[in-house]
Amino acid sequence: MAAKLAVFTVLALLGSVSCQAGYGGYGYGGGNPTPPTPTYPPAPSPPTPTGPSPPPTAGLRVGYYDDKCPGAEGIVREAVRGANDGIKAGLVRLFFHDCFVRGCDASVLLQPTDANPQPEMLGIPNLSLRGFGVIDAAKTTLEATCPGVVSCADIVAFAGRDASYFLSGYAINFTMPAGRYDGTVSLANETLPNLPPPFADVPRLKAMFAAKGLDAVDMVALSGAHSIGRSHCSSFSDRLPPSNTSDMDPAFAAELQANCTSPTGADNTVAQDYKTPDQLDSQYYMNVINHKVLFKSDAALLKSNETIPLVYAAALSPKLWKYKFGQAMVKMGGVEVKTAANGEIRKMCGFVNKPY
Ligand SMILES: *[C@@H]1O[C@H](CO)[C@@H](O)[C@H](O)[C@H]1NC(C)=O
Ligand SMILES: *[C@@H]1O[C@H](CO)[C@@H](O)[C@H](O)[C@H]1NC(C)=O
Ligand SMILES: *[C@@H]1O[C@H](CO)[C@@H](O)[C@H](O)[C@H]1NC(C)=O
Ligand SMILES: *[C@@H]1O[C@H](CO)[C@@H](O)[C@H](O)[C@H]1NC(C)=O
Numbered sequence: 001m002a003a004k005l006a007v008f009t010v011l012a013l014l015g016s017v018s019c020q021a022g023y024g025g026y027g028y029g030g031g032n033p034t035p036p037t038p039t040y041p042p043a044p045s046p047p048t049p050t051g052p053s054p055p056p057t058a059g060l061r062v063g064y065y066d067d068k069c070p071g072a073e074g075i076v077r078e079a080v081r082g083a084n085d086g087i088k089a090g091l092v093r094l095f096f097h098d099c100f101v102r103g104c105d106a107s108v109l110l111q112p113t114d115a116n117p118q119p120e121m122l123g124i125p126n127l128s129l130r131g132f133g134v135i136d137a138a139k140t141t142l143e144a145t146c147p148g149v150v151s152c153a154d155i156v157a158f159a160g161r162d163a164s165y166f167l168s169g170y171a172i173n174f175t176m177p178a179g180r181y182d183g184t185v186s187l188a189n190e191t192l193p194n195l196p197p198p199f200a201d202v203p204r205l206k207a208m209f210a211a212k213g214l215d216a217v218d219m220v221a222l223s224g225a226h227s228i229g230r231s232h233c234s235s236f237s238d239r240l241p242p243s244n245t246s247d248m249d250p251a252f253a254a255e256l257q258a259n260c261t262s263p264t265g266a267d268n269t270v271a272q273d274y275k276t277p278d279q280l281d282s283q284y285y286m287n288v289i290n291h292k293v294l295f296k297s298d299a300a301l302l303k304s305n306e307t308i309p310l311v312y313a314a315a316l317s318p319k320l321w322k323y324k325f326g327q328a329m330v331k332m333g334g335v336e337v338k339t340a341a342n343g344e345i346r347k348m349c350g351f352v353n354k355p356y
């Protein structure tokens with residue numbers, strides 16, 4: 001108890017620990033990706049959340065649909081509840097990917113059309129995003145209940161929140177402000193420059209998060225999303241023997257190498273968190289400390305004196321991390337949101353209302 005209080009104090013002094021939930025794991029494929037030079041848009045300045053229920057972000061507010069479409073959040077939650085753990089993990093990542101490319105505007109959901117043959121969802125080789133079916137199912141029910149009211153961007157945000165709730169065994173339980181509009185632009189070539197790659201170091205991670213108005217505390221907090229989901233071996237194979245340039249635990253590396261070995265040459269997948277693969281929990285931070293993580297960008301958190309204390313704090317105080325994770329998710333949900341002036345409420349999440 002005393003230890004927990006001490007940790008909490010340390011964290012309070014550091015200015016709140018939140019976690020970067022869900023970058024990486026994109027499985028770029030192709031063993032030796034050349035990092036593109038990111039072009040950083042001007043960073044927005046979202047308000048700093050305070051207290052257990054963070055205030056509305058970027059003009060969004062909690063309970064936005066209470067009068068417009070009562071039950072909207074419940075409909076999304078039920079759609080998420082029925083998904084398996086892999087899809088739930090995919091929904092957390094979908095939210096992250098949506099927000100990091102053109103803001104949280106459901107641009108990640110837009111499908112290829114004649115007018116736009118190369119949308120975001122085709123942007124990264126082996127991206128293997130999941131969860132689109134859950135979003136579409138929720139949207140169908142919502143359109144039948146209150147047509148033209150609930151944006152796909154809000155559905156993605158609610159679904160990311162709800163997946164966190166279920167995968168944490170209801171321990172991560174936070175309110176998500178809403179009122180986002182859907183974007184009409186989705187470009188494949190904007191994905192790589194905006195999504196942090198699995199080989200990023202801390203300065204690069206910090207820069208890419210800062211470009212979205214998120215700080216190192218948010219980044220470390222959101223990284224806890226690597227306690228769920230799976231990754232293609234091609235995203236970290238350069239950290240395994242025989243090339244062996246990493247500080248990975250040797251026994252763990254040998255086990256990964258065995259699991260990644262495929263007689264057919266297929267790019268196998270392995271669990272992000274070998275210990276509790278389907279639980280959104282702070283085990284990830286123990287894995288970082290024990291050198292049992294997949295990506296260079298995970299291991300990097302133990303190589304910067306800015307992120308080291310945040311990693312230890314999250315490992316030592318799971319409860320505090322859960323709170324910070326929720327805060328960071330809300331903050332991320334405020335990134336570059338659209339309004340009625342520059343967005344729409346899509347009728348179908350995969351297509352803009354008027355393609356021409
Ligand atoms: C989650 O939080 C809400 C209040 O926002 C509360 O009503 C509900 O009981 C909580 N759920 C759990 C499982 O703690
Ligand atoms: C991205 O693709 C779009 C549409 O194909 C094109 O108009 C734009 O110039 C491209 N941007 C870059 C940076 O290549
Ligand atoms: C890398 O090689 C060194 C020296 O042979 C060895 O001590 C270390 O355990 C190896 N690391 C991995 C991840 O295999
Ligand atoms: C390797 O695969 C086995 C069998 O699926 C699994 O139990 C183990 O956790 C995996 N190890 C790692 C490090 O992924």
Ligand SMILES: *[C@@H]1O[C@H](CO)[C@@H](O)[C@H](O)[C@H]1NC(C)=O
Binds near residue numbers: 305306
């Ligand atoms: C990190 O450590 C370096 C060298 O030890 C020092 O110059 C730098 O000020 C430290 N940064 C922070 C944020 O403490």
Ligand SMILES: CC(=O)N[C@H]1CO[C@H](CO)[C@@H](O)[C@@H]1O
Binds near residue numbers: 029030266268
């Ligand atoms: C697992 C997987 O889908 N791997 C593919 C990644 O992309 C490269 C290039 O497009 C393919 O060759 C791999 O098979």
